[in-house]
Amino acid sequence: MRFRFAWEAEKTHADFYKRAKDAAHQGRDLDLGQIGVCDVCGYTVEGEPPERCPICKAKKERFRVFNQ
Numbered sequence: 001m002r003f004r005f006a007w008e009a010e011k012t013h014a015d016f017y018k019r020a021k022d023a024a025h026q027g028r029d030l031d032l033g034q035i036g037v038c039d040v041c042g043y044t045v046e047g048e049p050p051e052r053c054p055i056c057k058a059k060k061e062r063f064r065v066f067n068q
Contacts, residue, residue: 043056
């Protein structure tokens with residue numbers, strides 16, 4: 001089960017990496033807002049964390065939030 005969680009979380013990470021790479025190629029930084037990371041499975045979301053993680057179903061309170 002944990003491997004499936006990690007695989008699904010990596011899909012969201014790949015999107016962030018692609019956006020960062022595209023921004024770097026344009027000579028700019030990636031402009032991100034608040035980031036939430038599920039401490040159960042690693043799912044990462046830009047903006048407000050969901051009420052439940054779409055991957056592992058952890059409650060919103062399990063998200064670690066980072067502000068820029």
